[in-house]
Amino acid sequence: MTGPRYTKLVDSLPATVPFVGPEDQERNAGRPFAARLGANENGFGPSPRAIAAMAAAAGEVWKYGDSTSHDLRAALAAHHGVGIENVLVGEGIDGLLGYLCRLVIEPADAVVTSEGAYPTFNYHVAGFGGVLHKVPYKDDREDPQALIAKAAEVGAKLVYLSNPDNPMGTWHDRATVEAMIAAVPEGTLMVLDEAYVEFAPEGTEARIDADDPRVIRMRTFSKAHGMAGARVGYALGAPGLIAAFDKIRNHFGMCRISQAGALAALEDRTWQAYMRLLVAGARERIGEIAEANGLQALPSATNFVAIDCGADGDFARAVLRELGELGVFVRMPFIAPQDRCIRVSVGPETELEAFAEALPKALASARAGQSR
Amino acid sequence: MTGPRYTKLVDSLPATVPFVGPEDQERNAGRPFAARLGANENGFGPSPRAIAAMAAAAGEVWKYGDSTSHDLRAALAAHHGVGIENVLVGEGIDGLLGYLCRLVIEPADAVVTSEGAYPTFNYHVAGFGGVLHKVPYKDDREDPQALIAKAAEVGAKLVYLSNPDNPMGTWHDRATVEAMIAAVPEGTLMVLDEAYVEFAPEGTEARIDADDPRVIRMRTFSKAHGMAGARVGYALGAPGLIAAFDKIRNHFGMCRISQAGALAALEDRTWQAYMRLLVAGARERIGEIAEANGLQALPSATNFVAIDCGADGDFARAVLRELGELGVFVRMPFIAPQDRCIRVSVGPETELEAFAEALPKALASARAGQSR
Structure with a gap:
């Protein structure tokens, strides 16, 4: 045996x-x-309203969560001024990064990130056989130009930028991020991790056409909404990319209580x-x-x-x-x-x-x- | 672009x-x-105690869940009379089936199940490129002998049995299931989905050595515990197999509220x-x-x-x-x-x-x- x-x-x-x-x-x-x-x-x-919504949802947890997270996605679409087809809800950014790597990475595919940046991204890349190419930080910040140059050099399928950055807390202004997106090489997808962007100064959040196929933005209820344990992340991206997740994601994977909490948190300005x-x-x-x-x-x-x-x-x-x-x-x-x-x-x-x-x-x- | x-x-x-x-x-x-x-x-x-535990945990949801689900795994190990190293907690059986397929299936690998059995298992198998070989039900029940014969014939990496069965609600007694495990071909892993076993008559639940490397059992809080929306499943299996999930799983993927609810539900006899x-x-x-x-x-x-x-x-x-x-x-x-x-x-x-x-x-x- x-x-x-x-x-x-x-x-x-x-x-x-x-x-x-x-x-x-x-x-x-x-x-x-x-x-x-x-x-x-x-x-x-979390917001007291989110706590109340989660407590109320606890008694309804015999039902599976809505497999499309429709109401939360609709609220997020309105919040960001994009279409619902631009929004994907998933089990935290970590879960979404795992799905994304599964969508694009085959063994030996190249991926670019910064030396010392988010380790869970690296974990998922390696978990699908991707090869990580790393560029150093510059003055304690991720280096968009070096990331793009490396992505072009190695023909990367993904290039990762966290803005603001973890672990340093540093950031780039929107113009720098927008210039990076404009320079993304053909065939590369930029992963813009904005887990912390709600804490950043005005003018940090890049203005991105929601249908731009060169970039996927990752957001979360873990940080600004204080709900790390609820596991609610979301992605903003072009409809074709967002729809591709439906081929592989765990359709009934979202906790119903967390969906209710996130919706209430989003509404509590x-x-x-x-x-x-x-x-x-x-x-x-x-x-x-x-x-x-x-x-x-x-x-x-x-x-x-x-x-x-x-x-x-x-x-x-x-x-x-x-x-x-x-x-x-x-x-x-x-x-x-x-x-x-x-x-x-x-x-x-x-x-x-x-x-x-x-x-x-x-x-x-x-x-x-x-x-x- | x-x-x-x-x-x-x-x-x-x-x-x-x-x-x-x-x-x-x-x-x-x-x-x-x-x-x-x-x-x-x-x-x-769910149990009123589980509802109360989830409501109480809502205020603590700013913390990530315990990445090892230690307390829940310890309670499950005691409940089943196995070691904690035999227990894996994950995001519902659906999530665990996805991880399991990722662990073993490469494109063109053979997998055996019953024609008309659980479609989410098939979805994950196909999602990793596996080839499904299906045998018919016999008298509205899954057919263990035919499943084993097919697994041997095609060299299956996985063979799936749900006992009791979904969608028919039928079941086999433990002796039949134990005989099927004894007959699992070398190199095949049997996936015993026991999502519904708590509702079955005495003598349905197979007696399995927790360290038996031929079978992995899947259990859930979705059915008997009425917590489908909480997304808590678990697997019982040999320590080496359980540990293998740590190579790929989303370590911080469990909802903290769900962990608390499952623990309370398990205690409410x-x-x-x-x-x-x-x-x-x-x-x-x-x-x-x-x-x-x-x-x-x-x-x-x-x-x-x-x-x-x-x-x-x-x-x-x-x-x-x-x-x-x-x-x-x-x-x-x-x-x-x-x-x-x-x-x-x-x-x-x-x-x-x-x-x-x-x-x-x-x-x-x-x-x-x-x-x-």
């Missing part, structure tokens, strides 16, 4: 689990975190305005905490802040480790020189206060470790 | 949407159904006992409605009942259409001779009463149409 016969591709994939969540870390440590500021979640939480203020305030507070410790916070257009720990990656990793020991969950970039930073998500004052208390201790321990 | 370059496989897939949900049908008809009895949902709904009684009563009621109209209901081990409309597929399709006109949503098997039946899901008495009122009218209209 042997096991099943896996595909050659699956046999070639690493068996290590690429993503270790905070609950796993808590179980390993034997205690919960005092502050959960590492997963780019939004600790201010008041909460959205509060949220922008709350997040801007928390970013400022994180900046003050950094400064009080002699560190520099990078400007951020997201719901997290990269703090330059003032030395190399080993030092920042030590700070991160010490923060974890002190019950404060944060994360950090993987690649030099961005790995001189730790990445701190926004949250309510109680959590930021725990971070403020822990940071000087963590820095002292990390420095003591260095001089040992 | 052209669109993206899809894979050859995706180009070859049909563009038609294979699944039309009840909401879509309601929008097309311009009015809601009076009775929603077509999607094998469980209209008695009282509701589970009520549910079995409610479903058994509703099955009986559907049988009486059939009999009152001179029709025969097939014995069912599920939360739905196949009613033999007493003529051919065209007649049953006419009955189904007329029921739809009268606001009663049911479905039916696709393939002769099973398509002589309509398939009616259980639900509360108000919905069954609507069906009882509509059925004689639908039969009369269908008969009038026939004699025209």
Whole structure:
């Protein structure tokens, strides 16, 4: 009796689990975190109206969700001034990126992204056998010109840009993004991940013809709407591309409660305005905490802040480790020189206060470790 | 400007949407159904404790779900008397079937199922380029011996059995299923879909060594737990196979609210006992409605009942259409001779009463149409 016969591709994939969540870390440590500021979640939480809508939908969850997410898509289409045929709803941006990779990537196909950019995109590309070509960040920002040049050079099927960027929180203005779209090589699709764009300054969001076949935009209810655990993402793109997902997607894959929550969240403009203020305030507070410790916070257009720990990656990793020991969950970039930073998500004052208390201790321990 | 370059496989897939949900049908008809009895949902709904747990989790949905679904997997492992390493939680059985197909199927690989069995399995097989070999039902039941013989003949990577069966509601006893597992050819994995097994008589559920590499069992919270819209399925299988899913699955794909609801539902043994009684009563009621109209209901081990409309597929399709006109949503098997039946899901008495009122009218209209 042997096991099943896996595909050659699956046999070639690493068996290590690429993503270790905070609950796993808590179980390993034997205690919960005092502050959960590492997963780019939004600790201010969802709109009270969305919470009420989800609670009400819980009793109706014996029904499958609407397989077309019609009402949510219609509301999103109105919100963005596009047609419903330009809108796809799916199980978070992560789910949509997986579907997109399945649509276009065959083994050995080329894909371009930035060195140190969103790892889940890379996971899905590799999971379908794609070959990743990476270009470095430039001044802590993704480099549109280099991305386009590399895409042209390798004949990429996909080129990825996150604007604003994760993990650095940096951003490009709309003119730069629009110029990148105009330069997308024939046969390449640009994946514009705008998970954080609601937090960015006016003039960041690119103006894109919804029918432009060169680009697909990814949006989410995880960040600005504080609903990461609900798994609602959406894509905006040309109708032909949006329709192609219907060939492969899990048609009844959307949680009905999440559909109801997202619709209510989208309609609650008041909460959205509060949220922008709350997040801007928390970013400022994180900046003050950094400064009080002699560190520099990078400007951020997201719901997290990269703090330059003032030395190399080993030092920042030590700070991160010490923060974890002190019950404060944060994360950090993987690649030099961005790995001189730790990445701190926004949250309510109680959590930021725990971070403020822990940071000087963590820095002292990390420095003591260095001089040992 | 052209669109993206899809894979050859995706180009070859049909563009038609294979699944039309009840909401879509309601929008097309311009009015809601009076009775929603077509999607094998469980209209008695989830445990009140599960509803309360989901409502409570709504406020915590700013957090991603636990990427390992640890607590739910631990509870399921205890429930089934297996190790946590034998349990995988995913986005419904549909999601798990998609992942499983991705793990094992390369274009032209052979897969065996029954003619007229679960179409979503077929959708995923085709979506990864697999070739489906189908064997007929025998006396309205899937035919384990024929499935095994076909799997051996074509060298299948997967062979699918649903016990109890959808769409007929029929079942095999455990000895038959255990004999089928013992006969699985080397290199074939048996997919045992037990979505409905909680409704089946004692002695239906096969006794399987959790580490047996020849079979993977699929279970769900959609049916017995009345939580179809929450998208929580799970698989029981050998640790190596369960671990393989970590290479490709969407690690943060589980809705946090759904995880909380499933855990509470699993713990509510009282509701589970009520549910079995409610479903058994509703099955009986559907049988009486059939009999009152001179029709025969097939014995069912599920939360739905196949009613033999007493003529051919065209007649049953006419009955189904007329029921739809009268606001009663049911479905039916696709393939002769099973398509002589309509398939009616259980639900509360108000919905069954609507069906009882509509059925004689639908039969009369269908008969009038026939004699025209």
